[in-house]
Amino acid sequence: MEVTVITEEQIDALLADLLERYGYDFTGYSKASLKRRIQRLYSLDKALSFAEFRFKIANEPLYFKRFVEQITVNVTEMFRDPTFFKTLRNEVLPKLGTYPLIRIWIAGCSTGEEAYSMCILLQELGLLQKSLVYATDLNPAVLEKAAQGFFGLSQMKQYSENYIQSGGSKEFSSYYTAKYSLAKFNDDLRSKIIFSTHNLVSDRSFNEFQLILCRNVLIYFDRDLQNKVIGLFDDSLEELGYLALGSKETMEFSGVSKRYRRLPSDKIWRKMN
């Protein structure tokens, strides 16, 4: 795959198909990354020609499903960037503890690792019972996986280290039961998570939250789409609520940012009144 055989025009034609046939709008995605993902799938599935590839996506819903699963990035881990979770534990969540009901939205939750991490924090702070965690993704396949609460046992060493670095002091293994090569996370964590499909590009605000996490999703969008999605978050955030982005993402370029104040240590902004 040294030389790309897929042209910009072909990508544009494919994206137009996806919008027309399925209502999925990828036109605001960062082109370089999207092109690389499409190229990867094209090579992986040994398509005979781009025309065939495009036809198959447009006319076979099952293959379209595979396409969405493969071109969206679903790399995530529990307690990724431990210092970020430390700030949630020590600064953000205690402030939310005064609310009678805590509503949290994890946008672009992928296979759910952050949602379970969040519930572990809430449980340790004694807040889980009065919390609801909405975990959404555009990709139904990853949500199915997320809802099952199974993660690879081989990952637990890394996640346990992340957990400890994030300020966790319990035995991380007390949160799951090992079953063959899998770790099944406890049902009480799962009980406060609502998994649902939501497409940041085309779907609207569906509730008001005190905390929105959307980490390493905006990097895949161009500036215009980023701006639109930050507007969606702004519409979905209560006053004094928090918006958390990925370690290399920002909302500073957006018009709404002047009503927000950033926490000094992390990519977390608080909506001021």
Place this chain on the structure above:
Amino acid sequence: MKTCEALVIGGSAGSLDVLLKVLPDLRPDLSFPIIIVIHRKHGADSLLPDLLKGRTTLNVKEVEEKEHILAGTIYVAPSDYHLLIEQDRTFSLDSSEKINYSRPSIDVTFQTAAEIYQDKLVCMLLSGSNADGVNGLKAVKAYGGRALIQNPADAQVPYMPAQAAQNVVIDASLNIEDTAEFINLLS
């Protein structure tokens, strides 16, 4: 002589030393950006740009996503993200799967840069112990750009440049002491 619109330098084990020796001798008015993709441990952020800052009067910064790429600036890829170049000469970051056990992967940056800058791209592969960057150099050549390596005999860990030399038609194999002058002459 072809013009150079961007220089991308990739390296792994043993490459930091090369940068520290080459940077002080670069001319302060370079007419193109230098984009550096070095394998490093996640979490060691901002250390590398700071280290390089002390060795040059050129502006050194860690890449921010969607940032415009400017001449005369040295950009460092952040750890744990792939670094891609967009058609409008901005950077994109991508946290997808590791490639060649690496994120950032040198191949990814070389390949996307090759598509954008085509024959106005120069890429250089330094010391390292895996073959990340070799496929990228192939793409650079296919688009008419130039491929440079650190002379494997001069490298702390020769495997990476040696792999490139075996698999790609290299335009120049440079010793550390000649590298800054070579880069200055691209300007």
